[in-house]
Amino acid sequence: KAGVTQTPRYLIKTRGQQVTLSCSPISGHRSVSWYQQTPGQGLQFLFEYFSETQRNKGNFPGRFSGRQFSNSRSEMNVSTLELGDSALYLCASSSASGSTGELFFGEGSRLTVL
């Protein structure tokens, strides 16, 4: 069974640009969650999508947005990039929504903002 796939794995952007990250969950999983991981703040929850609906949202500014498609694939977008957005962005899929299921993580997309 294929795991969670995230693309791209690495990317470099400059301040003010925008970026779109993609996540393909495990087949059959309808929940996709996004996390930002930094050395200072650890793993912070961005949002969760379940069956194309945003179920939960973390404390991030509106520049961070996401969506989920009918095949459960998800994208997240960050607009007007800031230096502080440099981080590892992790996607996790689950067979259950909210905090009731095991999270299966991808290897992440490492974003560097210059």
Added chain:
Amino acid sequence: QKEVEQDPGPLSVPEGAIVSLNCTYSNSAFQYFMWYRQYSRKGPELLMYTYSSGNKEDGRFTAQVDKSSKYISLFIRDSQPSDSATYLCAMSSFNRDDKIIFGKGTRLHILP
């Protein structure tokens, strides 16, 4: 006060030693407790989970939850170099409308 506190380490111990990793939390609604392991350049993977208070053992790993003290622990017996990784505690209220909260993670080095 953060919801979940975890010492970031790094923690270095010799091979074969018993390792103790800990987290404290403030939200009394948490009842589902997990430990994830993250190797370098990889995503976290679930290692163990427990509901409410008590102990759970799986091979060399033991997870312990003390809800009265809001304190959870992970013990690793006979530690191996392959156990070198970052260990993240995680917890939630086990609710469909809630999210899983992670600690910052403890970097562990097992010295051969």
